[in-house]
Amino acid sequence: MSTYMTRLEDRIRLRGTSALVGLDPRWDQLPSEIRNGNEAPEPGQIAKAFCRFCCEIVDIVSPLVPAVKPQVAFFEQLGPTGIAALHQIMEYARQQQLIVIADAKRGDIGSTAAGYADAWLDGTSSKAAFPSDALTVNPYLGDDTLQPFVETAVRRNAGIYVLVRTSNPGAGAFQNRRTGNTTVFEAVADTVQELNVIHRGDSQWGPVGAVVGATWPQEMAALRARMPNTPFLVPGYGSQGGTAADVAAAFGPCHGGALINSSRAINFAWRRPKWKDQFGEENWRDAVRASTQEMIADLDSI
Secondary structure (H helix, E strand, O other), X not given: OOOHHHHHHHHHHHHOOOEEEEEOOOHHHOOHHHHOOOOOOOHHHHHHHHHHHHHHHHHHHOOOOOEEEEEOHHHHOOXXXXXXXXXXXXXXXXXXXXXXXXXXXXXXXXXXXXXXXXXXXXXOOOOOOOOOOEEEEOOOOOHHHOHHHHHHHHHHOOEEEEEEEOOOXXXXXXXXXXXXXXXXXXXXXXXXXXXHHHHOOOOOOOOEEEEEOOOOHHHHHHHHHHOOOOOEEEOOEOOOOEOHHHHHHHOOHHHOOEEEEEOHHHHXXXXXXXXXXXXXXXXXXXXXXXXXXXXXXXXXXX
């Protein structure tokens, strides 16, 4: 069975890009045709609209990019109908040969962490409740909380992405705190790298990725040097201000080992001044495609 990183790298080579499209549906930003005239919709109606919207994005981007990243929070807020829609979208994306990364940021101790891992890490096993290839994980309860996720990921040929240096402006409040000469985010990075040394086998990349924001380009370079066997997932490109130059240091040998995420700038591209004038709401699909192609070309410039 192929490992998560083998499958991901194969898809990256096939598509010729490390662009990752996030699926972040928001009711008030959906095209009116998707909202279907509903002014005060019930959760089930929103879930149905989210499912249609995201599956249409999948149709547009599946020939262009290797992976998608649904943001679980937007579906959880709708209750059972939202979770059902999320499952349908993830299943559909995998049918379209996309790698699916569940952005759920799970993290807990012992058997609870094992339960999260069992639910979200499917890989090649067909055993998880959700059909995802990888999961984002919060490590801040301690390194022992990562073990159930790592063990399940290895067993099922799945992957995890550990929050190391997040893209939000307030990240430094906790992550920059020091113990001696080491910051908290550097300590997490060292743990992640150690796990990959243990589990990578003969491969360059282990199954334990790191989330490192494009909004911290100088730290990006230092973290890449600190984690040579760790795949990166890089949020913060596009709507949060990150550029191709900012993410260049995320890549390892042969321009591998990183996925660069864009969500809002692609999902709602028709609302951006650049594409709004060119396409308008009625051609929102064309705007999604154009924005995705723009990102791919931008990353090619690195």
